[in-house]
Amino acid sequence: MTALTTDFHDPEEYSARHLSVLEGLEAVRKRPGMYIGSTDSRGLTHCMWEIIDNSVDEALAGHCTRIDVVLHADGSVEVRDNGRGIPVDVEPRTGLSGVELVMTKLHAGGKFGSGSYTASGGLHGVGASVVNALSARLDVEVDRQGHTHAMSFRRGIPGVFDGPGPDADFTPRSGLEQVRRIARKVTGTRVRFWADRQIFLKEADVARESLLDRARQTAFLIPGLTISVRDERTEGEDPYEEEFRFDGGISEFCTYLAPDQAVSPILRFEGSGQFTETVPVLDEQGHMTPTDVERRLDVDVALRWGTGYDTTVRSFVNVIATPKGGTHLAGFERALVRVVNDQLRSTKLLKANDDPVTKEDVLEGLTAVITVRLPEPQFEGQTKEILGTSAASRIVSQVVGRELRAFLTSAKRAEKQQARAVLEKIVNAAKARLAARQQRETQRRKNALENSALPAKLVDCRSEGLDRSELFIVEGDSALGTAKLARDSEFQALLPIRGKILNVQKASVADMLKNAECAAILQVIGAGSGRTFDLDAARYGRVILMADADVDGAHIRCLLLTLFYRYMRPMLEAGRVFAAVPPLHRIELTNVRRKRGARARDRYIYTYSDAELHRKLLELEKQGISWKEPVQRYKGLGEMDADQLAETTMDPRHRMLRRIRVEQAEEAASVFELLMGNEVAPRRAFIAQGARELDLARIDT
Structure with a gap:
């Protein structure tokens, strides 16, 4: 780690000699929070688990069946396991024993290659060495190869203590000692450390409950592993002990x-x-080579x-x-x-x-x-x-x-x-989620009605469900009167508009907002406009454009769609805008046999274009069915009775709707600009060319 000092005012006085390099574990002691998060109880607990996790990794590899954790009365923490034990032989490149290497060198351990651990918790090789650097004393004993090997450290420096505890006299000295002989089959590691109070806060301590929770959790995750916790910090009472083992995993x-x-x-x-x-894999020359x-x-x-x-x-x-x-x-x-x-x-x-x-x-x-x-x-x-x-x-x-x-x-x-x-x-x-959302929507719509002056001509519905509610934008006051009688007031709302609204493709935003019809539509839908349009705030699940089935009606629909495309495009992209399809003609049959239970509407046939009318009349003639002359032609929605309008255009069980989609945004934008924009010449050329190519059967008048 390199540290930079910045208290120089003259750039000429700032040179390489002012840079300091922190060697080895000195960087850990200088910036402990970088390695253990904090120097309070959380950081001390983190140190304990760095040591425990090394034993857990042995259990994961199948070499350890028991881990004992002891919280001593003097504040030290001891972790014991019956794993393979830290290697005690000399590592050739450093000349250090395996114990001293992992305890004093950052990023050293058996978890970087593929031979020691197939799955491991410790991956950075800093756990044990960081704990060592932040300990006033750390003792480690390893049972391996028929001997118990021991070594001690003070603040990361190896040496020998002449007595118990962290305050005993300390003599720096490198090397691992054999302290006694044991059976060759006996293996394991014991680590005991005293936190350095120069680093940790005075009140820093290991919480027993958090230790028990995580010990229990670890025992669940490794079936067959026994984890024992012993707390000797109980003044005047017997030590607290608890053991965990769960074969069910x-x-x-x-x-x-x-x-x-x-x-x-x-x-x-x-x-x-x-x-x-x-x-990156370390090759034989000591180079890191990217390898698959x-x-x-x-x-x-x-x-x-x-x-x-x-x-x-x-x-x-x-x-x-x-x-x-x-x-x-x-x-x-x-x-x-x-x-x-x-x-x-x-x-x-x-x-x-x-x-x-x-x-x-x-x-x-x-x-x-x-x-x-x-x-x-x-x-x-x-x-x-x-x-x-x-x-x-x-x-x-x-x-x-x-x-x-x-x-x-x-x-x-x-x-x-x-x-x-x-x-x-x-x-x-x-x-339940949908019901809760509908309740929120109902409350929001109620608040909107209470807090904003919606247009007086709006005929709202009573529906509490956003997904079911529909707003019909109706052409003309005459059609509104019939639609009021034809609608289902539970979920169908009506908003009449007078004739052809403003062409918003040509007009500015200010002009659009000044237009009474456009402003009313935006206000009733209640989701804003343009970039601020919020689809989730829309007050109705569907918007249905209901205009006469003639050229003027088609023009009105085109103007309304222009408004939606320019200022409420998410409604179109979500498929929530529809065009009603009212009929053009009604054929009243005169010689249909009355069957018991036959409905009155079975005497009427509705057609939606002149071509369809001609085809239908020919079929009826071939079948010998007569009809009342002349065939009724609707010049507008206002000519329909309420029952006829409901049956053909508004009743969801019988009506036909056309969903308006925006599949190709760029092409749609160019068509809207061509048909509704300021440039007249391209539109004139388009109409002239289209007049020669037009299929008359496609005209719905």
Whole structure:
């Protein structure tokens, strides 16, 4: 680490001699927060877990079955394990024993290559050496090769203490000592350290409850591992002891975390996947060379749905908790949502027109433990709270998707009932979410009505659901009168406009806002305009343009669509703008036999163009069916009776709507500019050319 001093006012006086270089563990003592986060109780607990995690890595590799943690009365912390023991032989390049190397050199350890640990929590090689640097005294004993080897350090410097405790006289000296003979089969490591009060705050201490919680968690994650915690800081009382061992692994962990009654049993999803990663590898010459390495990622997930509403999801990488998730959690959630939606569609619990369930619906009442194991995972930062290995998302998604689909589609009677219960719970969660949203929308619409002066000519609806409500923009006051009688006042609102509104493609924003009709439309929809338009704030689920079926009606629709395209485009992009399709003609049949229960509307046939009328009359003539002459032609919406308007144009059971879409934005923009813009010459040329190419059958008049 290089430190820069900046208290020089004359640039000429600032030279290389003013740069200081912190060697070895000196950098750790100078900036402890960079390595352990803080110097309070959290930092001290972090140091303890750096040592414990080394033992946990031995357990992960299958070499350790017991870890003992002792909180001594003098404030020291001791960690013992029965793993392989830290190597005691001499490392050739440094001439130091393995114990002294890992305790005094940053980024030294057995977790960088591929031979010692296939999955490890400590990846940066700074854990033990950082704890050593921040300890007033650290003693380490290693059982290995038939001997117990011992070594002590003060603030990272190896040496010998002439008595117990950190205040004993200290003589610096390098080297590992053999202190006694033991059986060759006995192996393990014992580390005891006293925190340096020059670094840590006086009140810094290890909280027993946090230690117990994490020890319990670690025992859940490594089945068969025993973790013992002993707290001797109990003045006048017997030491507190607790031991954890869970042979059921994360299945037991999931049961322990679950706060409610079960809807499904504990589901266990296991699998693995391969991926290629480019990493720097140390070659024989000591150079770091980028190399493609084949990696294996193991996935183990336990989950269950319960009757409650809270979600409890814990994710881990090589037993390291990732409270902020990462790629493995993203893959898990994506697989859940995809598979559940597919199964809901196939079982008809979701209809074709129903919205898919969301992540929140699927996670409601879910308790899950997600663990992945892989060599050298990539984390975002030393705190290791977020996994960044990109391949984890794909592999976890594949494993969870395959296993969950097998459960949901199982033919076994018990699993079939359990799967049905899970799917029904998720559907009910989606319904509750939609009901809550409708309630919020209702309150928002009420507030809008209370707090803003909506146009007096607006005939609003009573609907409390945004998804169902419709706003009809009606041409003319005469049509409004009929539409009032024809509408369903529960969910259909009406806004009349007078004739042709302003062409907003030509006009400025100020002119558009001054126009009474345009301003009324914006105000009633209530979601703003232009860049500030908020689709979620729109007061109606659908906007339906209802104009006469003639040239003037088509012109009015074009002007209205121009307004939506320019200032409320998200409504078009979301497919929430429609054009009503009123009929042009009504044929009244005169010789249709009256059947019992026949409806009056069965005597009428509606057609929507002259060509369709001619075809229909020919068909009726061939069938020998007569009709009343002359055939009624509607010159406008106002000529219809309320029953006729409801039946043909407004009743969702019988009407026909055209959804207005914007599939190609650039092409749409050029067409709007051509037809509605300021340039007259291109429009004249377009009309002249189109007149020769026009198919008369396409005209709806």
